[in-house]
Amino acid sequence: MNGEQLPDRGHLAAQSRRHFLRTAGAGAAILATGGRAEEGITARVRNPLLRTPLALLIDDSCPVINLGWHWIQQRHRWRQRLHPGTEASGWERFHDKLGSMERTVPADFAREWGEWCGEQGIRGKFSMVPFPAGAGRIDQSFPGHPAGELREWLRVTREIIQPNFDITPEILSHTGVVDLKTWQLTDAWEQYEWVDPPVDQLTDYLTASLQLLKNAGIACDGITSPGAFGKKKEEAYARAALEAAVQVTGNLRPFYFLWVRDKEDPDTPLWHVDKNRGRAIASVIPGTGDWFGGSGYDPSEPDRFIAEDLEHGRVPELLRKELPTILLGHWPCFSANGAPGFKTLKTVKRRLDALDPDRTHTLWVKTSEIGRYEMAKKLSEITIAPTTDPAASSLTLVTKFPTANFTLTLNRTAKRFQFGSTDLRQVNSIRDFRAGTFLTDGPTTHVAFDLPEGITNLLATWTG
Ligand SMILES: [Zn+2]
Structure with missing residues (x-):
């Protein structure tokens, strides 16, 4: 001024x-x-x-398999092999349920879920882990599963989910770090050891994840971190994510999802801004925890998003402050173990509709729109x-x-x-x-x- x-x-x-x-x-x-x-x-x-932007972020979604089952099974084996006698944590706590847990998620279910979200006007982000748990490459095949399932999953993703949700990789396997020379999983985990990833390998790794989806006919709008992947090297991670996006999809203004802020006010930080070339990457931050039910075995609590009185809960709190309101969920609880997360989503959506019946206060958007709006604003x-x-x-x-x-x-x-x-x-x-x-x-x-x-x-x- x-x-x-x-x-x-x-x-x-x-x-x-x-x-x-x-x-x-x-x-x-x-x-x-x-x-x-x-x-x-x-x-x-x-x-x-x-209107205050609303978005739904879905993590851990991938074609054909239930990533929850594979993640728990691999983590349990990894700990028994390398750290026997230590305590299980995170989703691995449910390893005794592996016998009854669904190993696959039918494309028909993804279609039903995507159609329901489309009819409801819900928008947001949907992960597609490109080499989930090493079980198959999204651009090749899932050995041991009918080829038609992958084809149908890709069709549903492109035609039914992508019109309303940004699609992102959730890096490569979401379990072990992949050796890009052999395409074998290593003993390092993407979300644990690579909280502090080797910077010189980041761009190649992120480029590979976007490229697999591109090969499968899916153009991505951003990148999702599995767990805390990259948290200790955010500057380098953000740079690699931008470089990989520019290289693979030509997207000069992508976003990534790494942080969750379920208590403080979420914002939308911009990284690596180049005003002259119109390049930047936004960090898009949900303001809720996953209260849909995570693995499908965690608690599913609609009231923590929005209570029946429409006043209590994190979502009314964020809407009152007119802050972009991004709800976080994990796909296994929407698709497996009786889909408790899907039931909670239906309850939450009904309450949000009651809170804003004529849609004059809220606007469902894709996550990329939140990033791009922040860039235009700043x-x-x-x-x-x-x-x-x-x-x-x-x-x-x-x-x-x-x-x-x-x-x-x-x-x-x-x-x-x-x-x-x-x-x-x-x-x-x-x-x-x-x-x-x-x-x-x-x-x-x-x-x-x-x-x-x-x-x-x-x-x-x-x-x-
Ligand atoms: Zn995840």
């Missing part, structure tokens, strides 16, 4: 605009101010369409300047970080809003507020539009 005095209107046409524009600067573009100094016109970037330059018409102001946005549903609130009442040469439609209710419209609200005006890459000009004509 510069503190220059603005000249009076009479001088405007004759002078270069940049002398009297006020900009939001390079930092958080939460506020842009402009117009004559005494007018103090401000623009604040809001949540998309003034990395776009917004300037407001007077025009030769004393009742009008021009807004200029310059960005390499496009996003859908970009929403600003200005502290003046507009009677007309033009986006380039197009008139935006004025609406009278937030119910009808969408990209390409504006809505006045007492002394303020909300305006929403899809923000393209490059320069965007808007012209606001004020009442009075």
Whole structure:
């Protein structure tokens, strides 16, 4: 923000605009101010369409097999072999249930789940572990399982799940680290030993995980960490994830999921920002624990997300703060052991619908949309300047970080809003507020539009 005095209107046409524009600067573009100094016109970037983003993150999903069964079996064998006599922890605590646990998840079930989520308008992220537990490569085959199952799983993923969920690898095997020369699992675990991964191997490892999915016809929007993979080397991990995404899918603005914040306020940190090339990677952070039931044997507790009174629980708390609200779940509890997580999801969704019956407060989005919106919010330059018409102001946005549903609130009442040469439609209710419209609200005006890459000009004509 510069503190220059603005000249009076009479001088405007004759002078270069940049002398009297006020900009939001390079930092958080939460506020842009402009117009004559005494007018103090401000623009604040809001949540998309003034609604709080909601998303569902599903971890540990993979084709054909139940990763839960394989993970527990491999971890149990690993401990008996290398650390006999030590205590089982995590999901391995359920190793005595291996005999009755489902070893596979039918593609038909994934279709049913994906169709239900689609009908409900649920969006988010769905992992596809590309070489799950070393049982088979998603771009080749799962030995011992009918070939048609993998084919059908891939069809369901592409046609039914991917329209509503970003697909990410959850690195490679989600059990042992894979030796990329032999495609054998090693004794190091992705989520344990590789909490602190060897930096020089990271890009190749992440590239391999994205490439397997690409070979199988699935373009990924980001990367999911199995457990704490990469936590002790986040800077290098984020860099490798961005490099791998650019290399394999050409995605310059991907996201990764590594952290969970079920008590403090979650945010959306951006890493390795290159404003000139329009490159960055977002760390997308759920604000809940997995209270759907994890392995299928952990407690499944809808009230911890949202209680029956619609007031208690973590989700209402996050929505009240208007923070992106990302719910975390693990696929085994949605698909195995009687699917307790699926029942909980149905309860949670029913309550969320009751909380926001006309969808004026919340907006289900894919996880990638949360990352891209944060980039547009933080990395776009917004300037407001007077025009030769004393009742009008021009807004200029310059960005390499496009996003859908970009929403600003200005502290003046507009009677007309033009986006380039197009008139935006004025609406009278937030119910009808969408990209390409504006809505006045007492002394303020909300305006929403899809923000393209490059320069965007808007012209606001004020009442009075
Ligand atoms: Zn996982």
